[in-house]
Structure formats: C-alpha cells, structure tokens
Amino acid sequence: MSGVVKHILLLKFKDSISPDEQTALIQKYAALPNSISAMKGFEWGTDISVENMHQGFTHAFISTFDSPQGRDEYLVHPVHDSFAKELLGAVDNALVFDFNPTVALKANS
C-alpha cells in the first residue's frame, strides 16, 4: 500500500446540535476533497454496530491520503483548519486515528 494514510475521525455531536446542523457540517466535510487536492478519498457513516462497544461515538469519517506528507498538507490547509474548528466546536468527543494500511487478501482471491 506504499505510503497511503487512512485518517479515521470518530465523533459524537453535542446534544445542542440539531440534525439539520449535523447534516450541514457533514456536507461541508464531504466537500473538502474539492478544495484540498491531498484528500484522495472520503467516506462516512453513522454507527450500526451491535456489540455496544462504540463508546458513545455516533459518526465515523475516513479520509484517504497518498502519503503522510499529503495528510500533513491537509491538516494545515486553511480550508480544513477553518472547518475543523467549526466541527470540533459542535462535538462532545472526537477521536482521530491514522494508519498506513496493511491489507490481507483471502487465500482464494
């Protein structure tokens, strides 16, 4: 996978943030790849786990970068910086985990 970085953000919105406000923030997040070339992929979703081990987090966002340098460019990009401040002001809890994926393939694939 060379230098690919997957950047996981888990969060829980504050109770004071309405569903419409949540949607607007998620749409802004999903639009970041149009402004930040280092951001090669973006996917998100809400928790549908059944093991009750999600520790209160309700939303996951995974961004993909070609390299740690791309991740670094993203973090300091003014469009990201402005958005991140707005988003973090709307959450009770946020967790960020980045990793360089090792991919396991099925023996028969």
Place this chain on the structure above:
Amino acid sequence: MSGVVKHILLLKFKDSISPDEQTALIQKYAALPNSISAMKGFEWGTDISVENMHQGFTHAFISTFDSPQGRDEYLVHPVHDSFAKELLGAVDNALVFDFNPTVALKANS
C-alpha cells in the same frame, strides 16, 4: 455502496502482551477471511496520527462485509468467537464502530 458494512476495531494491547504475542494475534486476525466467507476485506495498521487525539488506541483494524447480515454471520462464527475472546483478553481497551459508508467523490474525478 448498497449494504456494505465497514467494521472498525480500535484497541490498545495490555503492557503484558509482548510484541511477538501482538504479532501472533494480528496474524490470526488477518487469517480470519480465509475461514469466514462473509469477511470480504481486512486491513490494519498502527497509529501514525500527529494530532494527539487517538485516546490511547494503538492499533486499527477495518473489516468489510457485503451486508449487515454478513457482519452478523461473522460475529457469531465460531472461528471469530474463539479469536475475539483471545484478543479481548489481551487488550486494555477496545472500541468497535460499524457503518454503511457514504462515499464522497471529488467533483473532478
């Protein structure tokens, strides 16, 4: 993305689990797709984030299933059940978050 489920596990191993024991557990995890047909993809890595928001988690594992039903088959599969008990006995903290990904594409892609 239809019914695809991405299953994120974040964990921190106990200090008593040696690097060799960690590697052996990770290799067992990466071999699960060979035993469990519902498990369509698997990738993992250690934290390389720079924002100090990883909340102590050191390893991420993302499994992919075609549907919530596939995820459910995995959870109760005897090979998974046996492995999960062994793995959870080796960790201080574990977080599981499943989601059905909505994918954002760049406007120019």
